[in-house]
Amino acid sequence: MSELIELSAAQAVARLRAREIDASELFEAYRERAAADELNAFTWVASAAPEPVADTALCGVPVAVKDLFCTEGVPSQAGSRILEGYRPPYTATVVARLAAAGAPLLGKTNQDEFAMGSSNENSGFGPVLNPWDRSRVPGGSSGGSAAAVAAGLAPWAIGTDTGGSIRQPAALCGLVGVKPTYGACSRYGMIAFASSLDQAGPLTRDVTDAALLLSHMVGHDPMDSTSVAFPEPITLPSAEDLRGLRFGVPEELLGDQAGAGIEPGVRASFEATLALAEELGAEVDTCRLPHAPHALSAYYLIAPAEASANLARFDGVRYGSRVAGDRDLETMYSETRAAGFGPEVKRRIMLGTYALSSGYYDAFYGTALKVRTKIAEDFREAFRRFDFVVTPTSPWTAFPLGSKTDDPLAMYLNDFCTVPMPLAGIPAISLPSGLADGLPVGFQLAGPAFSENRLLEAAHALERAIGFDGSRARA
Amino acid sequence: MTSAGIDYEPVIGLEIHVQLRTTTKMFCGCELSFGDPPNVHTCPVCLGLPGALPVVNARAVHFATMIGLALGCEIAPRSLFHRKNYFYPDSPKGYQISQYDVPICSGGRLGDVRIHRVHLEEDAAKLVHVGTSGRIHGADRSVVDFNRCGTPLVEIVTEPDIRSPAQAHEWLALLRVTLRQLGVSDVNMEEGSLRCDANVSVRPVGSGQLGTKTELKNMNSFRFLERGVAAEIARQTELLRGGREVVQETLHFDPASGTLTSLRSKEEAHDYRYFPEPDLVPLLVSGEMLAAARAEVPELPAARAARYERELGLHPDRARDLAFRADRAAYFERALASAPDGLGAVELANWIPQLVERIGSDADPSESRVSPEALAALAAMVVSRQASRDAAREVLRTLVAEGGDPRAVVEREGLGALSDDGGLADLVARAIAADPDAADKVAAGNMKAIGPLVGFVMRETKGRADGGEVTRLIREQLAVR
């Protein structure tokens, strides 16, 4: 049994294709582990393997799915008590595509409520524990997906990234996480946080798995007007060096002043990875992203503004929980939302509502949109000289549960290297660059729109050279 | 200071919501319906289920483009959808997707009223208040029917160019026939596919400034619109005459009592927190889309009426009467095409109201038993004096009942005009002989005395004689110049 678990997803696909292992056995091996989950990573686990489908690309390797993806007849609660027990009548496009490609649903994973958080402590269904150290957070908001894959409770998983919600938990759990180009994956059926930023992506043990899973997620969906046809197939990476590639290290994020908040262990791992990249043939130099220091402020206006509208539908009228349904409309609305939403969600709804209010719109939301445009321009400018912009994914390794919950602003700082990319709509990948004090550190590469294949190739070469071993978390 | 004695004029602008007659809803594939059981035409999108996303209905964009072209608007090559945020059970997402600062159509004119803008949006669900009052206050409970939710709407906003309740009524009627002719909507006010709000203010006659306006909501018939606006003008004028001020507010007109009640004041106005809808990309109208819309815009009532006046010489009222009803215009034009030489359009046009009077004003004349060719033939017989006007009316009655060829009816019923060679001259001679008094007066030039003589002939011929011909023969026989 443990042998099956030690296979990467891509290896499992190969073995299944060669009929060396059995799909239902593989499913059952993971199902048992997921059902015995001690990390609170899952909110729902399939009760049995589905009927095997012959001749699929992914051969029946099951996938764990972040709770906010709608799955027909299966609880889809987006980590919120307001949706407790909600079972949608339809399935999100990305999940349906993966099922059709032969990756059946293993379970739904815990997350920060409506994807708002960086530690998974904002879940309405309790925090998730980091398998590397159970006293620490797995990161967020896709913390359940990250913990499940890192602990070997799932071969791979999908999550969503709005300001870092795939990359940061991937970094804190020693996984590979990809935030694709905006529009690459359909958002249909993803319970929305911030529509102009949300993107689905893979969380996997290695870069090859990430490429394989992503290759079955991308593509235009007629149900999502913002989705686009990916210009080329996502291919499995094979690069072993980085010759001819130029890495830009943004001064504004990592310079002496701005980078002061980066933990020494993270800094050391990042520097070592840059040195390794040079050894592999990459050129490394400082680049400029002049508006990047304002990314966090812009993000914390745009995302809450969109969220304030996206979350208006949770009103107790049609689905989800309802409180004071026998009272007048106003009371029913306010008591339902007061009881159903957690404090972080309420904080962001209020922030977003304020930012959009008449008289404040231009100063807040309008300005944030201008900053967003400037950040996209900064990246375009940087990519004239550099192939990729590289940073540590998170300034910290996994932090102890409860250590930052009292200070939302400190928590927001966690995202300062991951929010500029979604604001610019560009793809980024995080891969483990090593350990600091026994905890994983993430290295992030960001490239121009639709550069996923090149990002995966570069990450593949680095991954080989780094030789990160995540097996300890699965023990 | 009192303003008594000053004359006030009203300034009126209209906002019209039109449900488009597409097959499916604005942002999802659900069928449009009217009168079906509640909540049968729904899906994750129009129910606002978590994770669902809108996709713009191309047909609705096509219809909106046609409307814009018909109203002479500028069509934006790129327009935007926004979210209009408000909490109410008829709004499943908590916001309505609507166009805001960049609408699909702007500018334009219909008749004597300028168009400010035309934009696309989605309709709300229908709330039914169960209980005694039928309104939300005092209802036992309220239930929601989402069949209507997401129906494509255009909102047409006029400039404040209307100056009387009657003009508002008349202009809305013109808009309605225009939209009906475009085939983009059922434009039925009772069923709610055409809904009208009015912005009303008054100002001293001659003033170039606009007074404080109020908004009258949802007047669901032409009559209520006219009455509601009239009541509001009266209310505002009285306020100003009494030295008081008009307060900006939204009003509801109760047609039963004729009274206006305040729905909300300016202070209570919603802050809709509009922002660009991130789930949709900008709406692009390409050259091909524009050409396709243009190809489907037929000749519209106002243009047709102008053509009838200009080219056919019809009186403006008659021209509008025909042109504003597509069925009558089509019938008239078919009759005109078959009209023989000598039958003018004006003479022919005069027969349409007579036909309409007999078949009922709601009926399509093309569906009556009187073919356009038959009506033209009948009108031609009058012009050529083969039948008198009175006899022709008789014939029309027969045609409406039985159909057929008017010439055959005239023949069969012996209604042909008696002309000179049919013994009419002899009859005239007998009339003169029978009333020498009248004959003497006529001979002396007193034409008022001709009545009894004509009457004699008409009695004898049972109305078949042509009045004009009889008069001519009398004058001829009495040698009156």
Ligand SMILES: [Zn+2]
């Ligand atoms: Zn629908």
